[in-house]
Amino acid sequence: MNLRQTVTAAFVARATRRIHNQVLSLASTENSNEFATSYHAPVMWKECVEALLEGRDERRRGLTLLDGTLGGGGHSEAILQRLTAGDVLFGCDVDPQALKTATGRLERYLPGNTSHGPFFVPVQSNFGSLVETLAKTIHPISNKPIVESSLDGFLLDLGVSSHQIDCAERGFSFQQQGPLDMRMSGVGMTAADLCNELDVFELKRILKEYGDEPRAAKIADSIVRCRPLSTTSDLVEAVAAVTPEYAKKGRRMGRTATLARVFQSLRIVVNQEYQVLENVLTRVAPTLLRSGGKLVVLSYHSMEDRATKRAMRDGTLERSQRDERDMYGNTIGPPRPFRTLGKKRKASLEEVDVNPRARSATLRVAEKLEN
Ligand SMILES: C[S@@+](CC[C@H](N)C(=O)[O-])C[C@H]1O[C@@H](n2cnc3c(N)ncnc32)[C@H](O)[C@@H]1O
Incomplete structure (x- = not known):
């Protein structure tokens, strides 16, 4: 040239x-996100609100909806703005800090502050226990507890909020120095407890199963050698000892991607995310939704999305139950609680440009079938 x-x-x-x-x-x-705050930017909020309210029968007054993962209240605010008098949104989070922030933001919708609604009712609970928690929670219009088959829609935006990741003292981020904690509720075993107390085989299993980590054995060995671990930096050092900063085989094998997988797999175990997700998808949602009610789930990694897809399609995550067939080859087993609506959806490129976290989101929607 x-x-x-x-x-x-x-x-x-x-x-x-x-x-x-x-x-x-x-x-x-x-595409600037009008419901984003410094706490969190809600992902695919338009699509979620549409999925929850689509086909709303205008003659049917008084919807009862549930946001199972309130976080900073972004999705909840977007939903409340579309609701009308007589509608109620319950907002649940296991993290007391999130509940406090979102309740402050949505104060004007609290039953004591508006006479006609729409109403917002905050609930502190693990979403895996919502059948039990809502049975003790009073609906502000009917004045009765929330019983089986009473919800018109249920939203789950899984994982952690940006605020939880940004808070160094919560220990969720490998980019922040802090205690190796990772508990969303603030109670129970911490990530440091797991690193210090589990044997090397169990650590390896966790990294493989929940992080799909190719160097699971080496990293588990290194964690055991570096004990005791008490901070996020201790875990970063244990991983760095057996991971090159940049890998010849591509970004997936480099240090940053490895740290993301290691932190994610420990977070899943600390918060028992798999068991709780199975419970909410196969027991809580089918129990609380009325027939025709919508289940709307945003997931951020393959374990969450696989579980959501299976629960919506088969009503169970158990392979043995899913594959049960009669002598003619027809699938049998427990009745299917849901009908999947449409295909999985991803965030638009424009949204990903504004909010990179949206890149990994997958949205799935299902409708509850007659019992
Ligand atoms: C991705 S954030 C939700 C953000 C929210 N949609 C918004 O617009 O701000 C996920 C939230 O779910 C909460 N969470 C995660 N697991 C939970 C569980 N098992 N039960 C209840 N809340 C949970 C987290 O504490 C976090 O606040």
Whole structure:
């Protein structure tokens, strides 16, 4: 390439980059998330609200909805803005800090602050125990507890909020120095307890099963060698000791991606996320939703999405029950509580540009069938 061609190529590249950046910033402005706060930006909120309220029978007054993962209250606020007098949204979180933040944000919808609604009722609970918790919670209009088959819609936006990740003292992030904690509820075993007390085989199993970690054995060995671990930096060092900063085989094998998988797998075990998810998808949601009620789930990694897909399709996560067939090859087993609605959905490119966390989100929707 001669000098003139080189200069022209550089000019074209620069102009292309400028146009690309302008398009991105235009997209960002058009798609700026009006329910985002410094606490958290709700992912795919329009799609979630649409899925919950689509086909609403206008003659049917008084919807009862449940946001099982209140977080900063972004999805809840978006839902409440579309509800009308006589509707009620219950908002649940296991984390007392999240509940406090969201309740402050949604104060104007609390039953004591509005005479006609829509109403917002905060509930502190693990979503795996919502059948029991709601049985003791009074509906602000009927003045009765929430019983079986009474919900019109149930939203789950799984995982942790940006605020939880950003809080160094919660110990969720490998990019922040803090205690190796990771408990959403603030009670029970911490990630440090797991690293210090589990044997090497159990650590390896956790990293493989919940993180799909290719170097599970080496990392488990290193954790055991580095004991006692008490901070996020201790765990980062244990992982760094057996992981190159950059890997020849690509980003997945590099240190950052490895740390993300290791922290995620320990977080899943600390909060018993698999067991709780199975419980909410196969027991809580089918019990609380009325027939025709919607289950809307946003998941962020393959374990969560696989569980959601199976529960919506088969009503169980157990392979043995799913595959039971009669002598003619027809599937038998427990009755299916849901009908899947549409295909899984991903966030738009514009939303991912504004909120990179949306990249890994998968949205699935199902409708509760007649009992
Ligand atoms: C992704 S954030 C939700 C963000 C929320 N949709 C918003 O718009 O701000 C997930 C929330 O679910 C909560 N959570 C996670 N597991 C839970 C569980 N088993 N029971 C109740 N809440 C849970 C977390 O504490 C966190 O606040």
